[in-house]
Amino acid sequence: xxxxxxxxxxxxxxxxxxxxxxxxxxxxxxxxxxxxxxxxxxxxxxxxxxxxxxxxxxxxxxxxxxxxxxxxxxxxxxxxxxxxxxxxxxxxxxxxxxxxxxxxxxxxxxxxxxxxxxxxxxxxxxxxxxxxxxxxxxxxxxxxxxxxxxxxxxxxxxxxxxxxxxxxxxxxxxxxxxxxxxxxxxxxxxxxxxxxxxxxxxxxx
Amino acid sequence: xxxxxxxxxxxxxxxxxxxxxxxxxxxxxxxxxxxxxxxxxxxxxxxxxxxxxxxxxxxxxxxxxxxxxxxxxxxxxxxxxxxxxxxxxxxxxxxxxxxxxxxxxxxxxxxxxxxxxxxxxxxxxxxxxxxxxxxxxxxxxxxxxxxxxxxxxxxxxxxxxxxxxxxxxxxxxxxxxxxxxxxxxxxxxxxxx
Numbered sequence: 001x002x003x004x005x006x007x008x009x010x011x012x013x014x015x016x017x018x019x020x021x022x023x024x025x026x027x028x029x030x031x032x033x034x035x036x037x038x039x040x041x042x043x044x045x046x047x048x049x050x051x052x053x054x055x056x057x058x059x060x061x062x063x064x065x066x067x068x069x070x071x072x073x074x075x076x077x078x079x080x081x082x083x084x085x086x087x088x089x090x091x092x093x094x095x096x097x098x099x100x101x102x103x104x105x106x107x108x109x110x111x112x113x114x115x116x117x118x119x120x121x122x123x124x125x126x127x128x129x130x131x132x133x134x135x136x137x138x139x140x141x142x143x144x145x146x147x148x149x150x151x152x153x154x155x156x157x158x159x160x161x162x163x164x165x166x167x168x169x170x171x172x173x174x175x176x177x178x179x180x181x182x183x184x185x186x187x188x189x190x191x192x193x194x195x196x197x198x199x200x201x202x203x204x205x
Numbered sequence: 206x207x208x209x210x211x212x213x214x215x216x217x218x219x220x221x222x223x224x225x226x227x228x229x230x231x232x233x234x235x236x237x238x239x240x241x242x243x244x245x246x247x248x249x250x251x252x253x254x255x256x257x258x259x260x261x262x263x264x265x266x267x268x269x270x271x272x273x274x275x276x277x278x279x280x281x282x283x284x285x286x287x288x289x290x291x292x293x294x295x296x297x298x299x300x301x302x303x304x305x306x307x308x309x310x311x312x313x314x315x316x317x318x319x320x321x322x323x324x325x326x327x328x329x330x331x332x333x334x335x336x337x338x339x340x341x342x343x344x345x346x347x348x349x350x351x352x353x354x355x356x357x358x359x360x361x362x363x364x365x366x367x368x369x370x371x372x373x374x375x376x377x378x379x380x381x382x383x384x385x386x387x388x389x390x391x392x393x394x395x396x397x398x
Contacts (some may be wrong), residue, residue, distance in 0.1 A: 040329075066219070069214050078219060085223040089230050096237040097246065107300065107324055178370040181329055 018140025020201060024117040025148045031117040031192070036151055036186040038108050042165045045153035046146075047101050051090045052112050053142030057154055058086045059118055060138035064127035070127065079122045087113045103143045118142060154190050206282030229302045246292070246305070248318040253307035254284045277391040288316055291389050295381035298373045302333070302381055308347070314392060315351075318342045318382075338355030347386055353379040 016180070024030045031052075037121055038048040062082050064068070070078050092110045095102040102109070121141055126134045160172035160180030181183045247267045251258050274281040287310035293301045302323045303350040307316040307337040320334040332338060345351060352376045359366045367375035374376050 069215055071208065071215070074212050074216055081220055081223055085227055088227055092230050092234040092238070096234040096241070099241045103322070165388065182370060 010133060011136055014136045015140040018137055023144045023148070023197070023201075024141050025190075025194070028117075028120065029067075030120050031103060031115045031145060032190070034108065034111060034115055035152065035190060037078050037111075037154055038105065039152040039186055039190075040160060040181050040195075041157050042150060043101075044105060044108075045149040047094075047098075047105055048112075048143070049146035049149050050106060051094070051109055052115055052117070052145055053139070054090055055083060055086045055112055055115075055123065056118055056138040056142045057135060059083055060126045060134040061131060063122050064129060064131045064134035067104060067129075069100060069128050070139070073122045075123070079119055082133050083118050083122070084113050110112055116143060148193065152186070152193060155189050156185055160185060226334075229267040235299070244377055246321060249305040249321045250282045250290050250292075250307075252319045253290045253317050254288050255307070255317060262380040271357060272316075273394075279389060279392055281389075286310070289393055290316075291385075292321070292383035292394075293381055293389075295384060297323055297377045298330050299324050299326065301377065302321055303383070304378075306382070306386075312390065313348055315342050315345050315347060325371070325374045327368070330364075330368075332371060333367050333374055333378055338366075338368055347382075350383045351379060375384075 018024070019064060022028060025032065025035055033046060034052070036046045059079070059082055063079065066078070087110065089111065091102075094105075119135060122140050129137070157164055158169055159177045160182075162168060162176055163176045177185070180189075212260055215392050244263055247263050249257070250271065251263065251267060254271070256266060256270050270284055272283045274283055284290070284307075288307050289310075289312065290305055290307040292303065292305050294301060296302070300315075300323075302325070303321040304318060305321055306318045308314065309316050318339050320339070323331060323333060324333045325333060341351065341359070342351075344362075345365060348363070350363065352361075352364050353367045356366045356369045
């Protein structure tokens, strides 16, 4: 009963859409380039997801707060400068306080700017919705992106390096599948992931 | 007309607001980043010279154990037992690679090599920072030159196994080492008596 009422609220729909029905990676197929690039190790995937989620939430707050002031003709440039600013902040903060993570991710932090999920959500959602809904949407999409990246990374790191988070999980005689650490491995795993979840979510192609 | 002015004003105000935030963040973070970088270089030199240190006493250990010698704007770091270390840099696959090498007093044998900075493909080329790869260089001889050969085929005392799946990074690193040694070695040989 309570669940049924909860299910019909806008908040619930927003979260459910981000996490499952309109999942950024497998439903909208956005943010693929970063998903392919940094999903070879779990720690890279976590750092990248955290950065992306932070930028998503910050962008959601700014854009939804300003949504009545932004005229339609300058909305894209507004998204751009807001997203770019937050990405630079994330980049600087990681470089100052977590130099080792910054070393590991190299140029990929800067590439959050090009992550279409942020631009896509700003255009589709934050520009039209209230602040609290936008934050929920940002969190849900960030979490959707995170669990996808981390689960792909777990498979790729286990098969490609024999480790998860640097801890040995495969037996000693395990031969690393080098292809899993390389780009083709990412394509295989990601497409299997998209196929499975689209079938489960009953999304028509 | 009024709309256009409002639009321009909006972009200008938002732009300058975000720019000032960025300036603020930068002025706060830059000194920390700079300090991190200097520490990183000192750490790499100490690691290359195999002088023990912990994260708290890097600066102290560095100034107590290492003599800095400058030759034609190249810097050499010489430890008390005569090992010579210097920074090497050159192009990698995606971006620059910076590394530190330490040579034994005979100036022919590698004591060890560390990586200071690299932007190779995460998980592939980035493994040049791995202990397994770097340890291979220990006690190798730099004459006539270092060769990085197909994994598992290193035989000579100037040959090192490449990283499987990262041939280009291995090749880039090979070129970097040889080029930089050629550049630095004559200088230090002339200066050391």
